[in-house]
Amino acid sequence: MKSPLIAIILALGATFPVLADILTIKKDAPKQYVVKKGDTLWDISAIYLNEPWLWPELWQMNPQIENPHLIYPGDALALIYDTDGNPRLVINKAYRKLSPMGRITPKGKDAITTLPLAVIKPYLSFEQAINSDSIKEKPYILGANENTKTQTIDHILYVKGNLKRHQAYAIYHKGAPYTDPKTGEELASRASYVGMARAFREGDAANGEPASVRVESVKREIKQGDFLLPAMVGQMLPVYFNMHRPTQPLQGHVIASPREVREFSTMDVVVLNLGSEQQVEVGHVLDIERQSPTVIDGARGPRYTEDSSRLEKLISATNELLGSESNEDSIAWKMPAEKVGEMIIFKVYDKVSYALITKNQYPIRIGDLAVIH
Numbered sequence: 001m002k003s004p005l006i007a008i009i010l011a012l013g014a015t016f017p018v019l020a021d022i023l024t025i026k027k028d029a030p031k032q033y034v035v036k037k038g039d040t041l042w043d044i045s046a047i048y049l050n051e052p053w054l055w056p057e058l059w060q061m062n063p064q065i066e067n068p069h070l071i072y073p074g075d076a077l078a079l080i081y082d083t084d085g086n087p088r089l090v091i092n093k094a095y096r097k098l099s100p101m102g103r104i105t106p107k108g109k110d111a112i113t114t115l116p117l118a119v120i121k122p123y124l125s126f127e128q129a130i131n132s133d134s135i136k137e138k139p140y141i142l143g144a145n146e147n148t149k150t151q152t153i154d155h156i157l158y159v160k161g162n163l164k165r166h167q168a169y170a171i172y173h174k175g176a177p178y179t180d181p182k183t184g185e186e187l188a189s190r191a192s193y194v195g196m197a198r199a200f201r202e203g204d205a206a207n208g209e210p211a212s213v214r215v216e217s218v219k220r221e222i223k224q225g226d227f228l229l230p231a232m233v234g235q236m237l238p239v240y241f242n243m244h245r246p247t248q249p250l251q252g253h254v255i256a257s258p259r260e261v262r263e264f265s266t267m268d269v270v271v272l273n274l275g276s277e278q279q280v281e282v283g284h285v286l287d288i289e290r291q292s293p294t295v296i297d298g299a300r301g302p303r304y305t306e307d308s309s310r311l312e313k314l315i316s317a318t319n320e321l322l323g324s325e326s327n328e329d330s331i332a333w334k335m336p337a338e339k340v341g342e343m344i345i346f347k348v349y350d351k352v353s354y355a356l357i358t359k360n361q362y363p364i365r366i367g368d369l370a371v372i373h
Contacts, residue, residue, distance in 0.1 A: 005246050009370055017101060021084065022271060023049065023058060024049070024050065025048055025049070025079070025087050026049065026050065027112070029047060029048045029079060031078065031079050032078050032079070032092060033047060033075065033076070033077045034074065034075070034076050034077075034320075035072065035074065035075045035077065037073045040343070043179075044279050045058070048079065048089070048269070049086075050066070052222075053117050054263075055104070057166060058087060058088065058089050058108055061081075068323055072147075076089050076091065076092040076184055077089050077090070077091060077092070077171070078090055078091070078092035086294065088266060094370070097197075101303055113353035115139045120269065120324055120346055120354075120356055126192065126193035126307050127190070127191070127192060127193070127258055127347075127354070128172065128190075128191040128193075128349075129178060129187075129188035129189070129190060129191070129271070129349045129352045129354075130172075130175075130188060130189055130191045130349075131188055132177065132186060132188075132189045133191060135191070135227055136173055137213065137225040138159025138161070138229065139144055139160060139163060139227065139228045140151055140159065140160055140161065140163070140211055140225055140226065140227040140228065141157050141158070141159055141160075141171070141222065141224055141225060141226050141227075141228075142158045142160050142163060142224065143154060143157075143158050143160065144157050144158065145158075145209070148248075149312075152214060152215065152218060152290070153215055153216065153217065153218060154214060155214070155215045156212055156213070156214055156215075156247075157197060157211040157212070157213050157214075157215060157222070158209040158211070158212055159199075159203060159210055159213060159228060160203075160205060160210060160211075160218060161203065161205055161211060161213070161228070162202060162203050162204065162205055163199040163202055163203055163211040163213065163228070164199060164202065165199055165200060165202050166198065166199065167198070167200070167230060167231075168196060168197070168198050168199070168201060168227065168230075168231035168235070169196070169197050169198070169199060169213060169228040169230060169231060170193055170195075170196055170198065170228065170229050170230070170231050170232075171190060171194050171195045171197060171222055171226050171227070171228055172193055172194065172226060172227055173191070173192050173193040173194050173220075173223060173226050174190075174191055174225075174226075174227065174230070174324060174357055175189065175190035175191065175192055176189070176190055176191050176257055177189045177190070178251055178256055178271055178273070178352050179255070180255070180273050180369060181253050181255055181273070182253075186353050187255075187273055187275075187351040188349055188350070188351055188352050189226075190256075190258070192220070193219055194218070194219055194220045194221065194222050194223075194226060195215055195216075195218040195219055196215075196216045196217045196231060197201065197213035197214060197215045197222075197228075197284065198213060198214055198216055198241075199210060199211055199212065199213045200212055200213070200214060208327055209328045223283070223320055223331060227254055241367070242282075242283040243283050243285055243344060244261065244283055244285065245284070245285055245372060246279070246281075247281070247370055248279060248282050248372075249273060249370045249371075249373055250278060250279075250280065250284075250286065250371060250372045251275045251276070251369060251370070251372075252272045252274035252370045253272065253273050253367060253368065253369060253370065254270045254271070254272060254273065254288070254364065254366055254367065254368045254369075254370060255271055255273045255352070255366065256270070256271040256324070256366065256367070257269065257271065257366070258271065258354075259271050260365050262365060263363040263364065263365055264360075264363065264364040264365075265357065265360055265362075265364065266341075266357055266358065266359060266360055267356065267357065267358075267361060268353055268356075268357050268364070269354055269355070269356055269357075270343070270364065271353070271354060271355075272345070272352060272353050272354075272355055272358065272370050273350070273352060274345075274353055274370060275348055275349050275350045275351040275352050275353050276348050276349070277351055280345060280348055280350055281345070281348065282345060282346060282347065282355050283344065283345065283346075284344070284345045285342060285343070285344050285345075285358075286342070286343050286344075286345065286355070286370045286371060286372055287339050287341075287358065287370075287372065287373075288339065288340050288342060288343055288357070288363070288368050288369065288370060289337040289338060289339050289368065289369040289371050289372050290335045290337060290338060290340045290365070290368050290369070291335075291338065291369065292335035292338060293305065293335065294333065294334050294335065295333045295335065296308040296332050296333070297331060297332075298331055324338055337369055337371075339361075340361050340362045340368065341358075341359050341360035341361060341362075341364055342357075342359040342360075343355040343356060343357050343358060343370065344356050345359055355370070
């Protein structure tokens with residue numbers, strides 16, 4: 001029997017204000033689409049909608065389907081309109097697959113996920129953002145049974161800290177801190193997964209006895225000072241997301257990229273200075289905006305800041321520092337921010353979050369705004 005892709009979970013308890021969003025079908029949307037292996041909820045939604053997170057509004061459960069939450073590769077999705085003229089997607093039961101194979105209940109191995117799992121999996125599994133003070137309290141590697149720079153499988157590592165015998169531990173390398181661009185506050189430190197080890201000596205730090213672990217897998221070089229967390233802590237996250245707009249206004253910034261580049265495009269991952277402290281949730285869909293350049297309208301006419309005189313720049317900076325209100329006689333004209341893309345948040349910490357860029361009109365940059373008005 002053919003293994004189906006796991007179903008798209010279409011509702012996930014999401015609710016949308018009745019009048020908040022009006023579904024608009026793309027002009028080039030097909031009347032019928034056959035689900036393919038490798039499709040994601042986002043992919044299929046984007047075929048029909050400019051706002052893919054509104055999928056639950058488009059989908060209408062078909063009472064003829066035994067389990068209306070499930071669709072499979074080979075199913076044909078038909079675009080219809082209900083009696084009120086609202087667009088709906090249903091499974092076209094008249095469509096016949098070439099394969100006579102029957103369906104089986106999906107086990108989740110080949111899931112159709114909300115977002116492309118291959119893109120976000122490394123950040124779900126191998127990236128964490130941890131408070132620096134918290135890292136200081138974790139057990140860390142002192143050395144190894146071999147005086148080598150690179151530790152490999154079966155090497156023994158000695159750890160400062162008390163561990164549980166037979167328990168598996170993930171090893172992380174502390175990276176550069178994530179800082180707020182305005183306040184300079186350290187929000188969290190990047191922690192990158194480097195390997196896995198299992199404890200066979202518990203250790204007794206109070207009496208100067210290190211714990212011992214044996215390396216079971218290596219992703220990258222394990223170094224002295226790398227710290228340990230119990231395996232799977234912070235790594236088990238859902239691949240189905242309740243995509244929705246925040247109900248309250250939000251504003252933050254793109255502050256970093258795990259790939260350590262400064263410009264990004266669709267399907268790139270970025271780090272935001274927004275977290276659970278700002279009521280950010282997994283599945284939030286945010287707009288990306290870019291501040292338009294300030295114009296100084298001086299004696300020589302309107303010019304961008306970099307083309308203005310020192311005096312004009314000084315006046316502009318002074319007014320900004322003093323918080324002077326703009327009026328028709330202002331020298332410095334602060335232009336509005338314009339939308340340049342969209343993103344969906346898939347991993348949230350206290351003060352930072354990871355987001356996937358799902359749409360962009362221009363390259364996204366460090367410093368761009370992540371907002372909901």
